[in-house]
Amino acid sequence: MGNGTELGRVRGLGSAKEGAHHWWAQRVTAGSNLFLTLWFFVALVRLPAYDFDTVHTWLGSPWAAIPLVLLVLSVFYHFRLGLQVLIEDYQHGASRVALMLLLNFFTFGSGAIALFAILKVAFTATTGVPHV
Amino acid sequence: MVVSILHRITGDGMATVGTVVLVWWLAAIAAGRESYHTFYHVFGEVAGGALGYLFGIGMTLCFFQHMATGIRHFFLDAGAGYELKVNRAGSIATMVFAVVATVLVWAYILGVK
Ligand code: HEM
Ligand code: HEM
Numbered sequence: 001m002g003n004g005t006e007l008g009r010v011r012g013l014g015s016a017k018e019g020a021h022h023w024w025a026q027r028v029t030a031g032s033n034l035f036l037t038l039w040f041f042v043a044l045v046r047l048p049a050y051d052f053d054t055v056h057t058w059l060g061s062p063w064a065a066i067p068l069v070l071l072v073l074s075v076f077y078h079f080r081l082g083l084q085v086l087i088e089d090y091q092h093g094a095s096r097v098a099l100m101l102l103l104n105f106f107t108f109g110s111g112a113i114a115l116f117a118i119l120k121v122a123f124t125a126t127t128g129v130p131h132v
Numbered sequence: 133m134v135v136s137i138l139h140r141i142t143g144d145g146m147a148t149v150g151t152v153v154l155v156w157w158l159a160a161i162a163a164g165r166e167s168y169h170t171f172y173h174v175f176g177e178v179a180g181g182a183l184g185y186l187f188g189i190g191m192t193l194c195f196f197q198h199m200a201t202g203i204r205h206f207f208l209d210a211g212a213g214y215e216l217k218v219n220r221a222g223s224i225a226t227m228v229f230a231v232v233a234t235v236l237v238w239a240y241i242l243g244v245k
Binding site: 041056114116 | 140154155159162165176195202205209240
């Protein structure tokens with residue numbers, strides 16, 4: 001197998017040369033996910049309670065808000081790449097394009113809500129309470 | 133073989149179900165007491181918090197399984213661990229780890245707390 005003709009590539013039949021970058025980004029984010037998700041996990045389990053005041057105070061602390069922002073960026077980027085592979089493996093033609101669009105809406109939409117929510121709580125926190 | 137599909141299922145599960153709940157949780161905290169109460173009610177109070185336990189334990193298991201197979205991936209990507217025996221032992225180890233870690237975490241949550 002060669003690399004396809006110039007015409008074939010123009011028609012989208014050759015490699016777009018995005019594969020290696022995708023593969024690498026998936027692994028870089030896998031590494032950052034590892035640390036950030038473990039932190040989040042421990043932090044959640046260690047919270048003394050899960051009522052509004054407790055979680056609101058916790059999220060208002062930079063010690064929670066900043067790593068959580070990083071977690072959202074890392075995890076969402078990671079799963080955006082992962083779900084893309086899933087779609088590419090099972091879907092072809094028009095439905096693939098539609099699902100890719102949907103995936104982007106989902107990732108950026110939910111990511112925007114998540115980041116906005118974290119920052120809103122963090123920026124309106126009234127006390128400089130140390131984290132729990 | 134089986135852990136490769138587990139890696140995919142757990143990753144996709146966290147990416148979809150996990151994301152929706154995480155975003156809901158964050159948005160509810162940001163929106164205030166009322167909204168948080170709705171969330172809390174759905175996951176913590178309806179049917180004795182059944183949905184909360186289902187989601188919580190399910191996500192814990194997905195997380196540890198995906199983490200273990202993800203780390204295993206790093207070794208395979210580096211070209212190590214392709215001998216049949218080692219490969220098989222490694223894949224079984226990821227599942228044992230995921231189950232044990234999940235049990236420990238939840239024993240801690242339910243027992244110690
Ligand atoms: C604990 C840290 C994590 C590690 C070490 C990790 C590792 C990996 C690795 C190495 C891959 C690539 C597998 C391949 O190329 O075949 C991958 C794929 C994936 N990851 Fe993660 N991941 C982590 C956390 C997460 C989280 C938190 C999510 C979702 C919220 C997630 C969702 C996915 C998805 C959807 C895929 C694509 C699976 C597929 O269809 O092949 N990962 N992960
Ligand atoms: C992301 C959204 C999550 C929310 C909103 C959430 C919320 C809650 C709420 C409301 C409760 C009930 C608290 C109580 O009855 O004392 C609860 C309990 C619990 N949640 Fe979560 N949780 C979330 C995620 C998680 C995750 C990811 C885990 C585990 C990793 C987890 C672990 C627990 C545990 C362990 C309990 C305690 C059960 C008990 O003490 O009866 N939660 N969570």
